Amino acid sequence: MIFTAGADAQSLDPSLHPTGTYDALVHVDLYDTLVFQTPDGKIEPNLATSWKFKDDTTLVFTLRKGVRYHDGTPFKAEDVKFNFERVINNKAARWAGYIRMIKSVKVLDDQTVEIKLKNPYGPILANLAIPVAAMASPAAVKKHGKDFRRRPVGTGPFIFKKWEPGEYMQFEANPNYWGGRPAIDQLEFRVIPEDTTRVLQLRAGQSHLAMYLPPAQMQEVEKDPKLDLVSAPLFRVVYIGMNNLIKPFDNPLVRRAMNYAIDTQVIVDKLMMKTGKHLRGPFGPATWGYDPEFEKMGYSYDPEKAKRLLREAGFPSGFETDLWHPTGKYTADKIAAEAIQAQLAKVGVKAKLRTGDWGLVAPTIRNGKAPVYFYGWGVMSGDADMAMYFKFHSSMWGAQGNSDRYKNPVVDKLLEQARSTVDAGKRKALYKEAVKVVIQDAPWVFLKQEVMLVGKSKKLHGVILHPSERVYFHKARLDD
Numbered sequence: 001m002i003f004t005a006g007a008d009a010q011s012l013d014p015s016l017h018p019t020g021t022y023d024a025l026v027h028v029d030l031y032d033t034l035v036f037q038t039p040d041g042k043i044e045p046n047l048a049t050s051w052k053f054k055d056d057t058t059l060v061f062t063l064r065k066g067v068r069y070h071d072g073t074p075f076k077a078e079d080v081k082f083n084f085e086r087v088i089n090n091k092a093a094r095w096a097g098y099i100r101m102i103k104s105v106k107v108l109d110d111q112t113v114e115i116k117l118k119n120p121y122g123p124i125l126a127n128l129a130i131p132v133a134a135m136a137s138p139a140a141v142k143k144h145g146k147d148f149r150r151r152p153v154g155t156g157p158f159i160f161k162k163w164e165p166g167e168y169m170q171f172e173a174n175p176n177y178w179g180g181r182p183a184i185d186q187l188e189f190r191v192i193p194e195d196t197t198r199v200l201q202l203r204a205g206q207s208h209l210a211m212y213l214p215p216a217q218m219q220e221v222e223k224d225p226k227l228d229l230v231s232a233p234l235f236r237v238v239y240i241g242m243n244n245l246i247k248p249f250d251n252p253l254v255r256r257a258m259n260y261a262i263d264t265q266v267i268v269d270k271l272m273m274k275t276g277k278h279l280r281g282p283f284g285p286a287t288w289g290y291d292p293e294f295e296k297m298g299y300s301y302d303p304e305k306a307k308r309l310l311r312e313a314g315f316p317s318g319f320e321t322d323l324w325h326p327t328g329k330y331t332a333d334k335i336a337a338e339a340i341q342a343q344l345a346k347v348g349v350k351a352k353l354r355t356g357d358w359g360l361v362a363p364t365i366r367n368g369k370a371p372v373y374f375y376g377w378g379v380m381s382g383d384a385d386m387a388m389y390f391k392f393h394s395s396m397w398g399a400q401g402n403s404d405r406y407k408n409p410v411v412d413k414l415l416e417q418a419r420s421t422v423d424a425g426k427r428k429a430l431y432k433e434a435v436k437v438v439i440q441d442a443p444w445v446f447l448k449q450e451v452m453l454v455g456k457s458k459k460l461h462g463v464i465l466h467p468s469e470r471v472y473f474h475k476a477r478l479d480d
Contacts, residue, residue: 003190005022228455303343
């Protein structure tokens with residue numbers, strides 16, 4: 001079975017997991033986590049068969065018996081301690097923050113492990129389903145050292161065979177997989193940067209699944225009787241960010257004016273060709289904690305109100321700024337940026353477009369040098385904590401998530417209370433209050449929750465397209 005995407009993974013070491021996108025495509029088929037999160041957000045047993053909270057900060061896992069890594073070594077409780085401490089203590093692990101609330105890991109016996117948290121943390125189980133919390137073979141990690149990123153060994157349904165960087169990876173079915181041997185014998189991931197070529201190969205039967213298709217290729221897939229076009233909702237959101245430390249975006253009146261000045265409905269539905277759900281808040285229905293009331297709290301297109309707010313803020317004639325955007329990172333990003341530029345001009349805001357590839361634009365944004373910019377955020381855990389705390393808590397400024405340098409002590413307190421509350425109902429209520437304040441403060445121009453467009457052969461069945469952008473093949477099968 002062959003699947004294709006436009007870019008390669010960077011590392012096959014889950015402790016590094018630097019991108020959350022192309023790495024995740026292959027990590028989840030090499031490795032397992034203690035728990036599995038279904039596409040609708042339910043937490044199910046995985047390498048752990050059961051768990052219980054002894055108290056609000058102590059979680060005990062019972063591990064699955066008889067599991068072995070691809071190198072033949074047995075999976076046991078000591079490995080949970082090894083893997084979690086390896087991530088927590090690794091300064092290069094960008095996503096280590098998702099498990100750094102773990103204070104200690106205690107091995108009770110070979111099949112039982114106790115995890116002590118620094119504080120009560122409501123979404124801990126969702127975080128433990130993220131690839132950064134996956135179990136890698138300690139023996140292989142110690143044997144290969146830094147080279148482990150290219151010589152991965154996990155407990156997953158597929159075994160790594162070969163990687164030609166920038167070209168392809170090959171895997172084979174794990175005959176001893178604890179969940180049952182996969183129906184697919186050989187799995188190959190091919191890197192095909194050109195969208196047109198990916199679709200041509202799919203139509204020619206040279207691949208079975210083409211990931212991340214642009215809207216321009218939708219018709220080519222839809223009209224082919226041998227193919228299906230799948231639109232999978234994602235946790236990821238796309239928005240127009242504003243650096244809240246750069247004038248005049250330090251003024252909430254200006255930020256609200258920006259929200260009224262941009263016709264986000266038209267941007268999403270027409271220019272971005274409905275490749276996502278239009279949003280009026282910071283996260284969408286796919287993410288736990290969402291409330292339909294968010295849509296009533298947000299902004300609608302009203303250029304006259306935008307002008308009024310700009311006058312009130314002291315900018316009756318508008319102002320000049322730079323709008324940074326990548327090309328090809330987000331659906332129709334260049335066309336959308338040009339439309340936003342024209343809409344802003346109608347209220348007196350003269351935006352100069354600063355265009356570049358993602359390698360240039362992303363560091364400029366994260367380092368606080370871009371005043372206005374296209375940006376996205378993938379909520380890997382599917383929980384409001386990741387959607388809100390990492391983007392709006394003042395402790396997360398910069399590359400950690402809060403690239404907008406937004407700060408509000410009220411929001412900080414609400415988010416701290418929400419993540420340290422175990423009761424789901426109370427957590428949701430706290431997030432709703434935090435969202436109200438964030439929408440009023442308008443650190444973003446809210447755009448959309450993304451969907452993943454995938455072209456699939458009708459012969460392929462059972463692939464799980466997860467909202468976190470993880471793709472699972474352990475239940476996949478191919479018709480003859």
